[in-house]
Amino acid sequence: MKHQDLSFFKMLKKYFNINADKEDEQTTIENVESSISFHGAQLWILIFAIFIASLGLNINSTAVIIGAMLISPLMGPIIGIGLAVGIYDIGLLKRSAINYLIATVISVLTATIYFLITPLNEAQSELLARTSPSLYDVLIALLGGAAGFIALTTKGKGNVIPGVAIATALMPPLCTAGYGIAVGNLSYFFGAFYLFFINTVFICLATFVGTRMIKFRQTTIIDAEKIVKVKRFMMAVVVLTMLPAAYMTMLIIKQSITKNNLRSFVREELTFKGTHILSQNINEHDKMLNIVALGKIISHDTIKKASKKLSEYQLADYKLNIIQGAQSDSLLLMSKELSTVTMSREANDKKMIEQSQQIHELEKQLETYTRYESLSSEVSGEMKQLFPSVSQISISNIKEFETDSANHKRYIVAIINSKLRFNSSNRQRLQLWLKERCKADSLRLIITP
Structure with a gap:
């Protein structure tokens, strides 16, 4: 029985063993080093990619944004930073950090220039989506970075790198930051730049952890005390980066729960025959539940009774505000007639058409x-x-x-x-x-x- 258990674990180890497909370490490092520098063709590719992504955000086109992410070379210096920390290569770390800063500044400037000259200056949904990061973005960056590093260090890369570029979405936040500068909206700028920083930190973290798991050789011998300091510094950066995202995630979850509770409240307490609920929304500032109703007027007693039941739906902190709409008897009558219409075989063609x-x-x-x-x-x-x-x-x-x-x-x-x-x-x-x-x-x- 013990022998069978050992065989089973050996089989699992064989399936999950990354080192079996591991690329030569020196080849991997050379590939990363070749992708971190931004000059000449790489720099122009980055500029064009930023213009394309900004255009996609401007016209609210997901396909255009994805296309820009596929040709973007931004992943190189970020993975370079993570790899440099993992193998303690100070020279690679400096080159990666400098090129990362150059790429970031040029990207934001390019996006700012585009949004200053474009006649379309309204914020679209694709752009607004990049202004409120959450823990879900942390997970995407961490998992995407892990997948990207494994692809770089193994022989069969396939379509992983393009997929990671799309999943981690490094380009749109930088373009949104440029939009924030162009329109003078600092909340857009800081929200988008924070999302980009989240992606950077957790792709670097995934790369660092990957180098430790695959056991890359260190290029510099560092004493144990310095290694502990490096790890503590990284942990502090990771925790500080996560805190605002965790707070925003809590707010998102709370808002989602409140909206679901409001829908349940309206469905159970304010749904009556002849009354149509036109809209329902929550005013967090005034702690008000605003409900617009059309058709049959909801009586004051009914509203008062419904207000007393708010606590049953975890809405006790809110006040109920029902805005009674105009009567729509003709439409309701037609709706009733529609439900009772039967097509008689003897009806003439004219009646059927009417x-x-x-x-x-x-x-x-x-x-x-x-x-x-x-x-x-x-x-x-x-x-x-x-x-x-x-x-x-x-x-x-x-x-x-x-x-x-x-x-x-x-x-x-x-x-x-x-x-x-x-x-x-x-x-x-x-x-x-x-x-x-x-x-x-x-x-x-x-x-x-």
Whole structure:
């Protein structure tokens, strides 16, 4: 039995043994050294890659951003730093660090120049995604760095290096940092640069650990006391880098739980026949749950009863604020008719065509309501980044009738609650952004204090 156990562990060791495919150490070091310097062709490739990534972020194109990451040479000096610390090569460490700083400065300057000259200066979702790092980004950098180092030190590299370049996403944070400088938004700059620093630290850490696991030979003999100091310094850098990300992750998880609790609360306590919940959002600053309802009015007693149940959904710290929408009886009546429509075999062709047209029109109207409900939720997150003074937003499709004629028109209404007064310039900029974001031909903006 003992012999069988030993055989099993030997088999596992054979499968997981990295050293079996290990490349010659000197060859690996030479490959890393050749990829760390930024001059001539390498420098121009970096500049073009930054321009491409900035363009991708500007037009919100994931495919373009991925293409830029594939041709980016930024991984070289970062892995060089990790390898140099792992084998205690001071010369390699200095060269890697200098080239890393050169690449970083040139990348940020290139991105800044692009965003200064581009006519498109609105922050897109791909760009905003790089301003709030979390522990998930730490894990991506650590695992990506480990995969990249193993690929560099083994004979069969395959498609690992391009995949690591995409997964760790070194380019977009630098481009976003350049955008922050170009538009004068320091929160964008620091958030994006922090994400880039996370990637750097944990790719270096993964490379350092890899050199120890694969047992690379040290180029310099260092006494045990200095080795302990190096390890303590690295541990301090790693912990200090993780702390802000850990805090942001806690906030993200807390917000996610609160949003799920709000959805459960609305579904269980405020879902009634004839009432449509248009939007629901959380105002953390005022500790308010803002819910916009259309259709049948929710009574004051019902609202009061629902407020008492907030604690059951871990929402006791919030106040319930229900904004009652306009009546939509005609739409609700059509919806009821739609559910009871049956196609009779004896119905003539004309009747079938009329019913089909009515159903199609109803589906379009229902789709409009659900679209603007989800759109309000999507826009609120982006709105907080672009216009921090805005605390609430509700978006709806309105049909307006004239009192002295049968004429009517449709347009989108956006109701904004702002803590600060908007001047005419900012109001126009907000209206143009909302019009573009909602893809609306006509949009009416209402700003309330």
